[in-house]
Amino acid sequence: MTLSMYSASVPVFKNMLGNLRHCLDKAAAHAQARKFEPSVLIESRLAPDMLPLRKQVQIACDASKNGLARLSGVEAPKFDDTETTFEQLMERIDKTLAFLDSVPRDKIDGCEDKDITFPAGRDVTRTLKGEAYLLNVALPNMFFHVTTAYAILRHNGVELGKGDYLAGGKV
Amino acid sequence: MTLSMYSASVPVFKNMLGNLRHCLDKAAAHAQARKFEPSVLIESRLAPDMLPLRKQVQIACDASKNGLARLSGVEAPKFDDTETTFEQLMERIDKTLAFLDSVPRDKIDGCEDKDITFPAGRDVTRTLKGEAYLLNVALPNMFFHVTTAYAILRHNGVELGKGDYLAGGKV
Numbered sequence: 001m002t003l004s005m006y007s008a009s010v011p012v013f014k015n016m017l018g019n020l021r022h023c024l025d026k027a028a029a030h031a032q033a034r035k036f037e038p039s040v041l042i043e044s045r046l047a048p049d050m051l052p053l054r055k056q057v058q059i060a061c062d063a064s065k066n067g068l069a070r071l072s073g074v075e076a077p078k079f080d081d082t083e084t085t086f087e088q089l090m091e092r093i094d095k096t097l098a099f100l101d102s103v104p105r106d107k108i109d110g111c112e113d114k115d116i117t118f119p120a121g122r123d124v125t126r127t128l129k130g131e132a133y134l135l136n137v138a139l140p141n142m143f144f145h146v147t148t149a150y151a152i153l154r155h156n157g158v159e160l161g162k163g164d165y166l167a168g169g170k171v
Numbered sequence: 172m173t174l175s176m177y178s179a180s181v182p183v184f185k186n187m188l189g190n191l192r193h194c195l196d197k198a199a200a201h202a203q204a205r206k207f208e209p210s211v212l213i214e215s216r217l218a219p220d221m222l223p224l225r226k227q228v229q230i231a232c233d234a235s236k237n238g239l240a241r242l243s244g245v246e247a248p249k250f251d252d253t254e255t256t257f258e259q260l261m262e263r264i265d266k267t268l269a270f271l272d273s274v275p276r277d278k279i280d281g282c283e284d285k286d287i288t289f290p291a292g293r294d295v296t297r298t299l300k301g302e303a304y305l306l307n308v309a310l311p312n313m314f315f316h317v318t319t320a321y322a323i324l325r326h327n328g329v330e331l332g333k334g335d336y337l338a339g340g341k342v
Contacts, residue, residue: 001283001284001302002283003174003175003176003179003283003302004174005174007302007306008174008179008306011306012306012307012310015306015307016311046217046322046325046326047325047326047328050325112172112173112174113172131172131174131178135178135179135182135183135186136183136186136337136338137337139183139310139314140187140314140336140337141333141337143310143311143314143315143318144314144318144321144333144336144337147314147315147318147319147322148318148322150315151217151318151319151322154217154218154221155217155218155221155326157218162312162315165311165315166307166308166311166312166315167307
């Protein structure tokens, strides 16, 4: 097998979103066991001007689905940012995974040199080739928000380890 | 250009380590401006049982150089984990970047199906094909430690934004 734009994108996004879903599941169980409101975790942030857990999960999903949509030309579903519970956040991940699964391999393979224009701040866009966009923007962005979600949970005492982040607790 | 094991690894590791170096540079300037001991940041952690900034930077380097070493068969330099200052941590990044630059492209391209055996906890190893190892272990591991380093700095009030993480402040 040769590495391709598809194999370097869809399975990676799916793997990491699945691991994030697993971490949220453990976080929900932790809140229940300790008898505190899950929303305390969902609204937690690492700094006053950083985004809360809720938003980290929403953006991890969006970085994945919008990244794939731009590379493939397949329109991504739009999700309102209305999730307030762990169940709803996991449902958003599931909807994102379903979209990732629906994008045909041949719409992504070969898009290395395709011009991808994407938002880079308010009223600003940038254009990169497909390969640079995937490797330097879409993947790093997804990893950023998955890791920050993990860090918020760890900071708040949820028992997670590297195996949860890397492999959804399966290693 | 077609995506390859080289183009999906060396430039990505280099880009993110360069961005991490930039974040450390801003952190050092922040400590100096605010007149506090830089070691306060260097020893900071997000949870008592998480690793401090120092260690996040060391492992971000190791995930990159050891990942590349396993894929290419080129031996990586060993670094003692003795860094205690921002200057020394940035020097470790520079040494890692020099190693990444030294690995010939043809030692990495085509290693998709090569068996890669790597440590997975104490006294345990796992074996994956090159492609799965790069996409599901080496890259996620590097991104984890770069993002956690960023999160530790943000949590402690260093003025950083997504542009510092994604592009070393160049966007």
